[in-house]
Amino acid sequence: MTKTRGAGHGAETEREEGFSGRLHGSIARTLGIAIVSGQHQPGDVLKNEIDASEQLNVSRSAYREAIRILAAKGLVESRPKTGTRVSSRARWSLLDPEVLAWFFESEPSEAFLQELYELRMIVEPAAAALAAERRNDAQLERMRAALVQMQHETLATEAGQAADRDFHDTVLEATGNAPLFTLSSSIGAAVRWTTIFKQRGRALARDPMPDHWKVFDAIAAARPDQARQAMERLVVLALEDTRAAIARTPNP
Amino acid sequence: MTKTRGAGHGAETEREEGFSGRLHGSIARTLGIAIVSGQHQPGDVLKNEIDASEQLNVSRSAYREAIRILAAKGLVESRPKTGTRVSSRARWSLLDPEVLAWFFESEPSEAFLQELYELRMIVEPAAAALAAERRNDAQLERMRAALVQMQHETLATEAGQAADRDFHDTVLEATGNAPLFTLSSSIGAAVRWTTIFKQRGRALARDPMPDHWKVFDAIAAARPDQARQAMERLVVLALEDTRAAIARTPNP
DNA sequence: GTGGCGGGTATAGTCAGACAAATATGATAA
DNA sequence: TTATCATATTTGTCTGACTATACCCGCCAC
Numbered sequence: 258m259t260k261t262r263g264a265g266h267g268a269e270t271e272r273e274e275g276f277s278g279r280l281h282g283s284i285a286r287t288l289g290i291a292i293v294s295g296q297h298q299p300g301d302v303l304k305n306e307i308d309a310s311e312q313l314n315v316s317r318s319a320y321r322e323a324i325r326i327l328a329a330k331g332l333v334e335s336r337p338k339t340g341t342r343v344s345s346r347a348r349w350s351l352l353d354p355e356v357l358a359w360f361f362e363s364e365p366s367e368a369f370l371q372e373l374y375e376l377r378m379i380v381e382p383a384a385a386a387l388a389a390e391r392r393n394d395a396q397l398e399r400m401r402a403a404l405v406q407m408q409h410e411t412l413a414t415e416a417g418q419a420a421d422r423d424f425h426d427t428v429l430e431a432t433g434n435a436p437l438f439t440l441s442s443s444i445g446a447a448v449r450w451t452t453i454f455k456q457r458g459r460a461l462a463r464d465p466m467p468d469h470w471k472v473f474d475a476i477a478a479a480r481p482d483q484a485r486q487a488m489e490r491l492v493v494l495a496l497e498d499t500r501a502a503i504a505r506t507p508n509p
Numbered sequence: 510m511t512k513t514r515g516a517g518h519g520a521e522t523e524r525e526e527g528f529s530g531r532l533h534g535s536i537a538r539t540l541g542i543a544i545v546s547g548q549h550q551p552g553d554v555l556k557n558e559i560d561a562s563e564q565l566n567v568s569r570s571a572y573r574e575a576i577r578i579l580a581a582k583g584l585v586e587s588r589p590k591t592g593t594r595v596s597s598r599a600r601w602s603l604l605d606p607e608v609l610a611w612f613f614e615s616e617p618s619e620a621f622l623q624e625l626y627e628l629r630m631i632v633e634p635a636a637a638a639l640a641a642e643r644r645n646d647a648q649l650e651r652m653r654a655a656l657v658q659m660q661h662e663t664l665a666t667e668a669g670q671a672a673d674r675d676f677h678d679t680v681l682e683a684t685g686n687a688p689l690f691t692l693s694s695s696i697g698a699a700v701r702w703t704t705i706f707k708q709r710g711r712a713l714a715r716d717p718m719p720d721h722w723k724v725f726d727a728i729a730a731a732r733p734d735q736a737r738q739a740m741e742r743l744v745v746l747a748l749e750d751t752r753a754a755i756a757r758t759p760n761p
Numbered sequence: 762g763t764g765g766c767g768g769g770t771a772t773a774g775t776c777a778g779a780c781a782a783a784t785a786t787g788a789t790a791a
Numbered sequence: 792t793t794a795t796c797a798t799a800t801t802t803g804t805c806t807g808a809c810t811a812t813a814c815c816c817g818c819c820a821c
Binding site: 531532533567568569570571574588589590591 | 802803804805806807811812813814815
């Protein structure tokens with residue numbers, strides 16, 4: 258009976274989905290998605306390690322390592338006798354790249370997207386201002402290259418979207434503030450979904466390039482206030498577009 | 510030979526330090542501190558699991574679970590054959606509460622503290638403005654209670670400092686923005702160290718209460734702009750105090 | 762000489778089963 | 792009613808084996 262796996266591996270239970278190399282990683286991902294999507298509510302107690310690992314057809318060690326990952330991200334808390342329970346949302350590391358990815362894995366709520374935009378609106382204009390003061394030539398060049406690429410490929414291609422994210426990333430990086438830079442994953446997530454929603458709504462209304470170039474020009478010209486305003490405008494417009502696109506797609 | 514542990518347990522190697530309940534947690538803490546303090550540089554390869562766990566007198570599973578925790582926080586990356594290596598600082602989850610705690614465990618660099626303040630300066634005034642628009646009565650009451658407690662106990666006591674952090678936490682919470690709220694741990698860390706440095710410098714120059722009350726009054730009066738300005742001033746003054754205190758304590 | 766290919770090997774990854782520690786719960790006694 | 796204690800359940804830790812992966816190096820063809 259035991260020793261299923263090895264090669265082709267038959268059917269047994271789900272957990273196909275195949276994917277990310279490490280087993281503990283994919284278990285963590287599965288459970289993580291189940292948690293952030295509300296399938297397991299905060300306060301809920303997960304079934305005990307033996308049953309859970311048995312049901313997933315994995316060893317207890319692999320399952321435990323997955324739980325450690327989730328615990329490290331604040332999603333669950335384990336204690337002897339009590340078991341492992343889903344933590345209150347206030348403890349979740351919502352800005353962690355993986356947690357964020359799990360969120361967007363199962364259609365994030367509109368409210369959540371809105372909150373992310375609000376964060377962007379607070380952080381990015383300020384970051385642009387700092388970047389205008391501190392950016393070096395290499396960073397400036399990377400921003401320029403990213404925008405050129407973005408203009409070339411348009412946001413319809415994966416490469417174009419990556420360039421967009423690259424631009425915003427580099428702005429954060431140019432602040433020279435490491436903690437601030439770690440927010441790039443969160444902001445990147447918001448950026449990505451702006452595009453996805455816009456695409457879905459088949460809107461493609463506005464050309465995003467002028468806004469982006471204005472931000473770039475201000476940073477290149479070392480004008481903090483101008484950079485702040487340009488970025489603020491960019492984010493506002495992006496939010497408007499996203500909202501409009503969502504309104505056009507009630508419930509997919 | 511084996512089966513050391515169990516009860517009293519002899520001496521063997523270090524890892525006294527005793528402390529935090531779970532073994533994997535304390536291993537993660539030890540390694541985490543070693544990493545953020547620069548003892549293990551990014552790119553360095555940790556020694557293999559067998560040797561490492563042997564040296565720490567723990568089982569390989571416990572050690573592996575610790576590594577999973579560090580990997581979940583972006584501090585290390587493991588791959589077969591290559592081993593486990595310290596990730597580049599850009600990947601570290603600098604805003605994670607535990608990572609932050611590990612940072613402050615071994616005297617954070619002044620530059621890092623400065624960056625944290627810069628983040629505070631970006632986030633907290635904006636948060637105060639949002640809080641002024643959205644706070645509910647319960648939150649307002651908690652802010653008030655925190656300030657009263659803070660005034661009573663002064664920042665010389667642990668209770669007083671906790672009240673200070675409570676105040677700032679509640680402001681973040683009152684924004685109703687969950688991702689924003691997760692920054693409270695980072696801001697809390699900055700707040701805590703403001704106090705520690707001030708204490709150490711035996712400065713205690715300025716009374717922090719007036720600034721805090723002004724923020725509270727603006728939020729209570731539902732005046733966003735006023736709240737933003739008051740919070741901005743509070744943070745600026747806190748930074749000044751901290752800087753002055755540091756200047757007075759060159760190298761402890 | 763140069764470039765691609767394949768096997769050897771060190772390392773993390775996974776597995777299985779046992780025992781230890783902690784702690785909520787209910788039974789028992791004062 | 793309250794305090795104490797036994798017990799059962801669950802996570803925590805340990806051991807040792809086997810598997811899978813990917814880097815490195817030497818071989819071969821060109």
